[in-house]
Amino acid sequence: VTIDAEKRCAAEAAAELVETGMTVGLGTGTTIAHLLPILARRALAIRCVATSPMTERIAREVGLTITALDGIDRLDLAIDGADQVAPDFWLVKGGGGAHTREKIVAVTSERFIVIVDSTKLVDALSPPLPLELAVFGLASTIRRLAGPVQVRPGSFSPDGGALADLDVSLVEPAIVAAQVAAVPGVVAHGLFPPATVSGVFVGHGRSVELLEPRHRSQR
Numbered sequence: 001v002t003i004d005a006e007k008r009c010a011a012e013a014a015a016e017l018v019e020t021g022m023t024v025g026l027g028t029g030t031t032i033a034h035l036l037p038i039l040a041r042r043a044l045a046i047r048c049v050a051t052s053p054m055t056e057r058i059a060r061e062v063g064l065t066i067t068a069l070d071g072i073d074r075l076d077l078a079i080d081g082a083d084q085v086a087p088d089f090w091l092v093k094g095g096g097g098a099h100t101r102e103k104i105v106a107v108t109s110e111r112f113i114v115i116v117d118s119t120k121l122v123d124a125l126s127p128p129l130p131l132e133l134a135v136f137g138l139a140s141t142i143r144r145l146a147g148p149v150q151v152r153p154g155s156f157s158p159d160g161g162a163l164a165d166l167d168v169s170l171v172e173p174a175i176v177a178a179q180v181a182a183v184p185g186v187v188a189h190g191l192f193p194p195a196t197v198s199g200v201f202v203g204h205g206r207s208v209e210l211l212e213p214r215h216r217s218q219r
């Protein structure tokens with residue numbers, strides 16, 4: 001069984017949560033690329049918000065209705081991938097550079113469901129931490145960050161921010177998240193706290209496991 005099959009199994013499980021009438025946030029990445037046609041095949045009357053131009057393009061191609069986040073009051077459900085999922089449900093996201101929009105969509109949604117293959121489950125989070133940084137004063141912002149920063153060459157978010165990776169220990173994610181977020185010029189970092197997460201579908205071979213944080217956040 002391939003990693004791709006695990007992604008597809010997790011995507012199928014998450015698609016089952018979607019019901020007619022819902023507003024649905026769509027994440028970004030190769031796992032979400034599996035979700036989009038599966039969701040479209042269900043032919044439900046739903047409106048979707050995309051977190052990247054790539055997701056928007058694929059979603060429209062498969063026939064999903066995309067709407068602007070500003071045009072709707074609330075999202076019922078958001079579904080997204082992750083780069084790392086820790087046992088305490090801290091996530092690292094942003095490998096694909098879409099984490100700013102993904103975080104906005106995640107916290108706007110009643111429920112935030114993460115879909116991953118089994119390689120994304122880690123015992124402990126490890127660097128780097130993806131960042132989106134304001135282009136203005138980039139060198140100054142980088143000097144204020146708590147470790148070496150690699151700017152991704154020529155890589156910008158759809159909102160114009162520079163994408164970069166911070167080499168920092170993630171053993172204390174809450175502390176790092178607060179420190180990094182406090183640096184002026186940081187648009188967003190890729191750490192998502194457990195309180196954001198409603199559940200994680202993990203593909204294991206041909207089966208799917210649902211991991212739920214104890215708080216069962218109903219954001």
Ligand code: 5RP
Pocket residue numbers: 027028029030031032080081082083092093094095096097098099102
């Ligand atoms: C993009 C993300 C993605 O969800 C994360 O990088 C996982 O991607 P993939 O599904 O391709 O493994 O956070 O910003």
